[in-house]
Amino acid sequence: MANIRGVKEPWAVITDESPTLQTLWQYALRFRVEELFLDSKSGVFELEESKIRCADALERLYLVAAVALLFSTTQGMAVHIKGLRQQVDPHWRRGISYLKIGLRWLKGVVHKGRELLMPVPLLCHDPQPCFASKKAQKKHYNKIWFSRIRSLQCKAL
Template identity: 90%
Template sequence: MIHLSVVCCGRAVPFLWLVLAHKSAAVGFEEYQPLLRRARWFLRKHPDVMLLADRGFANHQLMSWLQQSRWHYCLRIPCDVILHGPRRCPREVRRLWPSKGEAILYRNVGLWEDGVCRCNLVLANIRGVKEPWAVITDESPTLQTLWQYALRFRVEELFLDSKSGAFELEDSKIRCADALERLYLVAAVALLYSTTHGMAVQIEGLREQVDPHWRRGISYLKIGLRWLKGVVNKGRQLLMPIPLLMNDPQPCFASKKA
């Protein structure tokens, strides 16, 4: 599944997707370019769009497409990518890792063998993380670049909710790509409706009826699902869903262990 989502209030919300019968988890740019084109058309009235993607997606074609589309980006790159600096000989990213707990910022570096693609780079060796990060961006390289890229991990919770956390998508046992794509449409509509319903519960000041924490302790999706179950089983009022919130009125807090 090639998946595009929108990060909103601490979680990712399904936006566009495409299911392929493919031999490998890695897909070429030509496979997901139509999805990007459709996203560009839907977001044509939004001038400030940033694409976040893992290291399997960084390549010449995507970089060229992003520049033509005038989208911002934060992309992680593999440790074997060749870098071209202003003075030094080309070297692999792995040769430049900073010390543990430190980060290094580079401007206007060239990528890959030819060095044609130019961008800014942030290298970080983060405590508590297995592998160092190498993140490229078109914006000024700062520590904020790492926080921007980290928003990409919101999609992991979305996949968890799709597979086992809420909708048990894998239990369908469907192997047909077209059928699975249609089934995910049902899950995506349910995810969106439940999330917006959870936001409506928060705005109406009713959250503590389904989430007893002093502050919000679960996602808006889970709040919405709990409220909708109460509509069916307890006669609660069915609220009017609201548009996705631009700013989170009450960010979710992590447990002490997390």
């Protein structure tokens, strides 16, 4: 269990890893996946607006969206690696997701004659985390501070 500054209820993390601050930080980073989900669900593809109710049709739509998300993200990573990011992201440092960078680049391919880049493998380690401002970056890193940690270990029966 971990008490987090500014949060009313403590986290209860069940894991087979050692109960350390590092373990809790790893779980905190996993929660950032919500941003990717937001991008794919309503922020970019607006899947909720489809009004589709048929399970088979929804499954096909999500498959197409997943392929588009993957391709656009790899385009965004290729743009970043080639040093072309500032053509589509005006922030001094990366301020939007690789998905949005890729989508902006792909719009430029269609409308401005930009080169379609060879997709790159998904990066295991993000060389430049995404923050829209220094204030957003500070808020993110100051958001999760553990004030107390308690470990309970269960013995196998």
